[in-house]
Amino acid sequence: MLYRLLEPQKAAPLFAGWEETILWSCLSGAMGEIFANDPERPASAMAVLGDFRFFAGEPNRELALFPAGEGDGPFIAVPRDEAWAALLADCWGEQAAPALRYATKKEPDAFDRDALEKAAAALPPGCCLERLDQALFHRCRDIPWCQDWVSQYRDYRHYQQYGLGVVVTKDGEPVSGASSYSGWPGGIEIEIDTREDHRRRGLARAAGAALILSCLERGWYPSWDAQNLASLALAEKLGYHFSHQYPVFIVTAHTQSPPTP
Numbered sequence: 001m002l003y004r005l006l007e008p009q010k011a012a013p014l015f016a017g018w019e020e021t022i023l024w025s026c027l028s029g030a031m032g033e034i035f036a037n038d039p040e041r042p043a044s045a046m047a048v049l050g051d052f053r054f055f056a057g058e059p060n061r062e063l064a065l066f067p068a069g070e071g072d073g074p075f076i077a078v079p080r081d082e083a084w085a086a087l088l089a090d091c092w093g094e095q096a097a098p099a100l101r102y103a104t105k106k107e108p109d110a111f112d113r114d115a116l117e118k119a120a121a122a123l124p125p126g127c128c129l130e131r132l133d134q135a136l137f138h139r140c141r142d143i144p145w146c147q148d149w150v151s152q153y154r155d156y157r158h159y160q161q162y163g164l165g166v167v168v169t170k171d172g173e174p175v176s177g178a179s180s181y182s183g184w185p186g187g188i189e190i191e192i193d194t195r196e197d198h199r200r201r202g203l204a205r206a207a208g209a210a211l212i213l214s215c216l217e218r219g220w221y222p223s224w225d226a227q228n229l230a231s232l233a234l235a236e237k238l239g240y241h242f243s244h245q246y247p248v249f250i251v252t253a254h255t256q257s258p259p260t261p
Contacts, residue, residue, distance in 0.1 A: 132165030
C-alpha cells in the first residue's frame with residue numbers, strides 16, 4: 001500500500017542533505033507531492049513535481065512502479081543511490097533510458113550584479129524584457145514551447161506566491177524567457193526556453209540574467225540545475241559554478257496515482 005503524505009515533512013529524514021530544490025518545494029508543501037510506503041513513519045518515499053520523481057529511503061518496488069505520472073509524456077526518475085538506480089532499471093527495463101544531469105553549487109553570494117545587468121541589457125533591436133505578469137501567465141499556458149514557465153502552478157495567485165519570471169518579447173509575442181519551473185519559500189528553480197527561430201541571439205542569457213537579478217532583489221535564491229552541457233555552459237556564463245553530475249532515467253511510461261490516507 002502506498003500513501004500520499006498529507007504532512008510532507010514526515011519524509012524529510014529520507015531526503016536529508018539532498019540539495020535539490022524540487023525536493024524543498026515538495027517538503028515545504030509549496031507545490032508537488034510526496035508518496036510513501038507508510039503515512040506516519042515512511043521508510044521509502046518518492047517526491048513528485050512536474051516531470052520529476054525523486055526516490056529515497058529503502059528501495060521499494062511498488063514505489064518504483066507507481067510514479068504518479070500525469071499525461072503520456074516521459075518523466076525523469078532520480079535515484080538517491082545505486083540501490084534505487086538498480087531497482088528502477090529492473091522495473092522499467094527498456095522504458096528507462098539512462099542520462100546525466102548537472103548540478104550547480106548553491107552560492108547565494110557568488111553573483112556579479114554588474115555583469116548580470118550588462119547581460120540583461122544586451123538585447124537585439126526590436127526585443128524587450130517584460131515581467132511575466134498575469135496576462136503573460138495565461139498566454140504562456142497556451143504556447144507549447146514555453147508552458148514549463150507556468151505549468152506547475154495552480155493559478156496566477158500560486159505563481160505570485162512561489163514563482164517569478166521575465167519574458168523577451170518581439171512585436172508583442174514571447175520569443176524567449178526565464179521563469180520558475182518550481183518554487184519554495186526562499187527561491188525558485190529556473191526554467192529557460194527560447195522559440196526555435198530566435199535561438200543563438202543571446203536572448204536566453206539576457207532573460208536569465210534579468211531573472212537572477214529579480215530573485216536577488218527579493219532575497220530569493222535562483223537555483224539552476226542543468227539538463228545538458230549547453231545549459232550548464234549558459235549557467236556558468238551567468239555566474240554559477242559546476243558542482244557535480246548525477247544519473248537519472250528518462251522513463252517513457254506512466255501509471256495511476258496511489259490513494260490519499
